Amino acid sequence: MQRTLQTTRVGVQFAICLVLAALGSSPAAHAQPGRHNEALSWDRNISGIVRKLCWDCHKADDPSGNVDLQADQDLRDIRNHRDKWMRVREVLESKQMPPEDARQLSSEQRELLLVFIDETFNQLDCTTADDPGPAVLRKLNRTEYDNVVQDLTGLDLRLAEAFPPEPVAFGFEGVGGSVSLSAMEVELYHTAARTIVAELKKTDARQPKSDSNVVAAPDHPDPKAALADRQAARVSLEAFAKRAFRRPADTYYINRLLRIYDAARDQSQDHATALGHCRTAILISPRFLFRHEENQPTQEAVFRVGEYELASRLSFFLWSRGPDDKLFAAAESGALLNASGQSQQVQRMLQDERALALVDNFFFQWLDLRQLESHIPDRLAFPDFDRELVDSMRSEARLTLWAIVRDELPITAILDAQRVYVDPRLAKHYGLAWPSPNDSTPQIINLAGDRRRGGLLSSAAVLMLQSDPNRTNIPRRGNFVLGQLLGTPPPPPPPDVPELEVVDDGKSRSLREIFELHRSSPDCQGCHLKIDPIGFALENFDAIGRWRERDGKAEIDPRGVMPSGESIEGIASLKDYLLSQEDKLLRTLASKLLIYALGRGPVASDECTIRRMVEAAQANQLRFSAMATALAESLPMTHRRNPEY
Amino acid sequence: MSIKLNRRSMLRGTGAALALPWLECMTTAKALAGADGPPVRLAFFYVPNGVNMDAWRQATGASAGDPVESSQAAHSPLPQLTGTLAPLEPVKHQITLIQNLAAEHCDGNGAAHEPAGGGFLVGKKCKHSEEPEVGGRSVDQVVAQELGMQTPVDSLALGIDPGHRGDHGYSGTYMSHISWRSKTSPTPLELNPKQLYQRLFRGQTPSQPSWQTAPQNAAEPAEETIETSVLDLVREETHALQHKLGYQDRRKLAEYLDGLRGIERRIAMANSDSYSHHQDAFSEDPLLHADESEIPEIIIPAGQGIPEVYEDHVNLMLDILTLAFQTDTTRVASFMFSYEKSGRSYPEISAPGSHHSTSHHQKDAAKLAQLANINRHHVALFSRMLQKMSQVHEGDSTLLDNVMICYGSGLSDGNRHNNDDLPVLVAGGGGSRFQGGQQLVLPNPTPLCNLYLEMLQRAGLQRKSFGDSTAPLPLPRV
DSSP: OHHHHHHHHHHHHHHHHHHHHHHTOOOOTTOOTTTTOGGGOIIIIIHHHHHHHTTTTSOSSSOGGGOOSTTOOSHHHHHHTHHHHHHHHHHHHTTOSSOTTSOOOOHHHHHHHHHHHHHHHHTOOTTTOOOOOOOOOEEOOHHHHHHHHHHHHSOOOOGGGGSOOOOEETTEETOGGGOOOOHHHHHHHHHHHHHHHHHHHHHHHHSOOSSTTOOOOSSSOOHHHHHHHHHHHHHHHHHHHHHHHTSOOOHHHHHHHHHHHHHHHHTTOOHHHHHHHHHHHHHTOHHHHEEOOOOOTTOOSOEEOOHHHHHHHHHHHHHSSOOOHHHHHHHHHTGGGSHHHHHHHHHHHHHSGGGHHIIIIIIHHHTTGGGGGTOOOOTTTOTTOOHHHHHHHHHHHHHHHHHHHTTSSOGGGGTOOSEEEEOHHHHHHTTOOOSOTTOOSOEEEEOTTOTTSOSSTTSHHHHHHTSOSSSOOHHHHHHIIIIIITSOOOOOOOSSOOOOOOOOSSOOOOHHHHHHHHTTSHHHHHHHHHHHHHHHHTTTBOTTSOBOSEETTEEOOOOEEOTTSOEEOSHHHHHHHHHTTHHHHHHHHHHHHHHHHHTSOOOTTHHHHHHHHHHHHHHTTTOHHHHHHHHHTSHHHHEEOOOOO | OOOOBOHHHHHHOGGGGGOGGGHHHHHHHHHHHSSSSSOOEEEEEEOSSOOOHHHHTGGGTOOTTOOOOOSSOEEEEOOSOOGGGGGGGGGGGGEEEEEEEEOGGGOOSSOSHHHHHHHTTTOSOOOSSSSOOOSSOOHHHHHHHHHGGGSSSSOEEEESSOOOOOOTTOOTHHHHOOOEEETTEEOOOBOOHHHHHHHHHTTSOOOOOOSSBOOOSSOOOOOSOHHHHHHHHHHHHHHHHHTTSOHHHHHHHHHHHHHHHHHHHHHHHHHHOSSSTTSSOOOOOGGGGTTOOOOOOOOOOSTTOOOSSHHHHHHHHHHHHHHHHHTTSOSEEEEESSOTTOOOOBGGGTBOSOHHHHHOOTTOHHHHHHHHHHHHHHHHHHHHHHHHHTTSEETTEEHHHHEEEEEEOSOSSTTTTOOSSOOEEEESOTTTTBOOSEEEEEEEEEETHHHHHHHHHHTTOOOSOOTTOOSOOOOOBO
16 A cells, blocks of 8 residues: 555656656746646645645644644745644655544545645755845843853853843744843843953953053143053953954944043043943943844845854854954955855864854753753662762763764764763763773773764763653653654643553553553554654663663563654664664754754745755765854855845 | 822821921822832742642642532631641731632643743733744733832842743743743843842842832932943944844844833932932931831852752742842742743652652652642742741731732643643732632632732732733632
8 A cells, every 4th residue: 555655656746747847947946836737736726625634623723733734824834834744744644644533535635735745845946045034133142141251351250140041942042033131131231241341450450551550640630641541442442342343343432432431531530440431331232232233225135244244143153252363354354255265264163162162052952951950860769969970971962062063973973973972970870991090081982882872862961851850751752852853843742641550460560661551542642652662762771871771670671663663672773763864863953053043933945054954964974064064154144134124 | 309208107207297398299109109008019929830739729628629619709718728738827817729710821732831831920822932922911010010110120030940942832931931021022030049139239238118208209310420421322322223123123122222221220229319218218217117127138158149959049039039029129029939841859858750740640649749749848938938028017017918929820730731720829918908818719710810900900000901801809808
């Protein structure tokens, strides 16, 4: 049956190709599938099928399985909801939908829908796609604020640690319209600015300078010293403002600052104090706190962002901070605006230690690793656990991801790798021999084919965070792999999960056995068949990520079968199964990275950028740098359009 | 430049008999405060993941599993408190337990925890979206907008845990934020007691107002100083920038300008506010301070300022909240014991499992018992705060007489994710107004927003409705 279906579809697709070829049409960016073929036209045929057979349950109000098909009225809507329609495609192909008790599709209709979905998304012509998405005004997030202040002052003040947590959209802080700025936050910025200025004054005072610290006595002003002071203030403020605003400040602004400086000096304040007021003004300026980009009112279409703006986009993307001197120089010489110049900078930046920001800011948010700060396992169940162990886990996650960012490891090291980056504490946790007894700095240990470890998926950090404090959590781990890593999250569980009817026959049951009882309920089965085999394979790791053979008295049985028929025997074959779906991981990474870099939600034409990013990685031994470079050079990264007024 | 007084101060203060010219300002003060004496302060306490409902209403004697039905509102005295509510026994006379409240607006498509948290105080449904967008301004922020100018800080949104990513196409922000300044702007959550304390009291010794002077409603514009010219420059820049931005982003900068005005106000208050009760008392009249409570000492741990133990963290935050009310630094607050769907473990009270996993008890007796432990722990921490409030004297009353606090969750049974039959109680006298010590059984279902409407009206706002409210909640009155 499956086989005939496949053949039919190939047949239909082939026919469409012929039609297109015969007409010699090159599809435009948003070509409509079936424009020349009534059966495939959304308006004339497909929408009718969807309306008749899907809308009863997948309606806008309380949609079944959380899939609202009524919301998508035309092709534009459909293209904007790629993930939803890919799910539709999946359940149609596997015949999970429509459910048995609902009106059924004919096999022709099912085929048509599948082809329609494929065509709709494949026909996006990336050679003409030119939508960089909406222009958003981004605010420095907490990480960026601290980094930028460090670059400005040379001091590691970490003031933003105590700022309130920021709204999260698409899994990342400070994305899109969710950026907010309350009076309370403005006050925090103001307080922080004063702290920074006070700290700077202290360091300035420690650095002996020739005449800039001379205090001109107001009664007997020394015009020469006053003039020198003022000149020193100008030079200092120009440099400070340029670094703070990520572009040179205009003369008018500097003069306005100097008026404040003068007023302070007139009130007998010394040079440093007067300078401090001006620095405060810079540190609470919207041009410092927001990443403003200039519009080009005469441009109707899309335009390239200016050189300083591009420098900022790149440095915040790769480093979570403003441009350094080299990047400024590349912007000023114009080198940054040509492809090879930009590529050079991106390569340099990815190799620079500051690219660790990608690990701490991007990867840690994507992979939920920030929860390391707050997750506390049950100390009674795990007396060995302490904060040092968390530090060791964090260190492994950082080093592994850093190796990925620097191309030491391929992107798929998220799933599997042949070595681990551990310190003595974690090596012991993993049951690995520590090679150098006198050295406790983290090292790379080659696993010699032992696939129980290696890669983030089987790291203690991930395994612990996807557990409960006192036990493992099978569906949570499965959900994490399917949703966060592969980008195919299962629908939400039904409310009122039926009670577990465990017969108390004196037998000790493993968590797995209890779960199998649970999922025998038809409400739960659909999703758990997908989630649980993954969770089962990870059952060999306890709630703090240690290897185990038993759960209580029961022996662990890590085997399971995916709905598609692949059988999974344990961690090694789970890794193989996931590696066989590497394209899904790459796609997820690419789409998350794009949201993170651009600070906005996805738009339809992002699909082109995502595909290029995935292809770039695949063509370059799955190197992260290839993917990041493809994004850095993409249209949405280098272009913008004027906002709507 | 006039001093505003209320009636009680005129009767007490010896100088008041001569104070005919102050009559006018007294009227203003009354209009502002809405009543004699200390104002009503509002707070909203949120517990995530619903509760063990049987243990919650154990004291009421209701048969397990079912809410009490009633065709019209009826109240009766609270019996001896047992189960989850047992820790409230010492302040029982200030508690009204409410049954059959429902929050239709906390229901969401597919996901339960996100809309339960995000919609709780808003009274309208959350948008199903990765970019958070609720139905409007939350009830606490409605109050903050109208009354916030009377105090140095318009409102507080306090919490313990930063939150978690969302699921099923919802932003995680819905779960970590119950307070919303606008549809798309959650009120920033303050988690760090040290930072909070510094922001509220700015290195000054907190002092309690005598309540014989009314707060000033707006500070005089600050004199031209270097500080204000710094702000002027920033304002000028912001205006210039605003012209270049699209509609959405102009709004962000409008908020920024509001923030700058806030700073200016604080500078002005600090510089010239010698007559406000927000400063050390100016009064010469010893009677005015005769019944002033002592300002408790707040001890904040060194370093980051966040206590390591959950209980200590909560207590510290609630001590500062109490102090903020006592000193009239703010009059409205919200507090989250943790974010919605929180998986926090509470080993210190023998509930070592994930709170969220435990809430999906599947009627397992051990899990239900653990859940009841967690619920009771939160109630005990809440009760401790209420008891402290009952020791703060405000004229003839106590702070507890003058607060009105809603305590509850957007979910009822965490296993079922239902949004009716919610666990909700009200604490405080609402201005010595409520009878307390009562359980109020309402027709099922009664909108939760009815309670919010009653709270808005008690705070002096002229509101006829909020969310899906049908009428102000008939809390038994004195």
